[in-house]
Amino acid sequence: MSEIPVARTIREQVADRIRADVLSGRLTEGTSLREHALAKQYSVSRAPIRDALLQLTQEGLLVAKPNCGVRVAAVKPETQSLLVGLRRQVEEFALKNAFKHFTDEIIEKLDQTVARLRNACEAEDLAAIVENDMALHRTIIDTSGNPEVLPIWLPIVSRMMLHYGRHSNIMDSHREHAAIVSAIRAGDQKAAIAALRANIQ
Amino acid sequence: MSEIPVARTIREQVADRIRADVLSGRLTEGTSLREHALAKQYSVSRAPIRDALLQLTQEGLLVAKPNCGVRVAAVKPETQSLLVGLRRQVEEFALKNAFKHFTDEIIEKLDQTVARLRNACEAEDLAAIVENDMALHRTIIDTSGNPEVLPIWLPIVSRMMLHYGRHSNIMDSHREHAAIVSAIRAGDQKAAIAALRANIQ
DNA sequence: CGACGATCGATAGTAGACAATCTACAAAAC
């Protein structure tokens, strides 16, 4: 069945952990990431660290200066409006296609994510909020049935969340996502898209 | 002066060359790219080759299977409509901002690219067509004054061109681009955007 | 006070080795 492709290579594991650290705000803007330190921290060699940093740089989470290192990227407010439009377009495309594939099992998974998101919001746990927010949207992307959408979506939403986690009031996150899942459960495609658009801003 | 930041690192040079080979169709869908062979071909070590392949994989031009190598990606027609919408949104955003920065020098550069594009179309030189087509759009992206737009634009347009160079009738390319530049020279923002939208499909 | 240059720190790239694992083909079992 739909098995979760656990990160196999060291590069992917490292990339996932650093990505989570950046998006949750545990690593703040401008923080320098040194290959040697990360290699020691994760008990691996520098090679997969290099690969992971290059990958995250392409996703827009880090900025690299040749021979000088990588830092956590700075937010560019003038790009936000573009990113909002792009993300809406990708996720609406995915959601429309996902309506052909929603099952009770997937809706159950969405419910669980919303529940965790509610707990995170009540606890004001920013890392958990970001994690479950992205997990919910990613489930929709995965359910679209087009695996090509994920790599298009990820760099866009990563750049958005970089801003989101720092400057936005995200305590409404739970209500907005509950509305999306509610519309999905009701099979109301129009309402689901409206709720999705309202959430992405 | 506005110097062209020629690819500095070996990784970038290799990535640029392989990207051009893929987009021009010199490397066909499914072709396997082996690190050892590429390292020998370019007379460099495997490390920058690996980096370049990882980068191009994230751009969607290559697909990687763990421990098995990378191949030139296959075209996914069901994603094209999404890509068209995304690309229009990015380029319209860039073009609007670029109108604040167009100079005679930049318009001269656009004219030269259109001229080369005309020659390429007449010679039916697919590689040159794709190269100058992308160069023209990239000049607009660069002129937007927001360097963050380029890394957002590149993976989208790369995926599009992968399809474009193979399945589209591209001999109209010259006329469409001449219309864009003509509207830019006239300072007619509305006409320029309309011509741009007509070109991106 | 400012310009210049040495030094330092970090990455970029090189070289070679080994481990993990995927593909394919051939042999054995049913």
Added chain:
DNA sequence: GTTTTGTAGATTGTCTACTATCGATCGTCG
């Protein structure tokens, strides 16, 4: 005859160690 198993080869994934190069810093000197 079909399926399973096993083995060999090829390729990437990772590691180690080293050199080259670039950017930033900090003194020193004019």
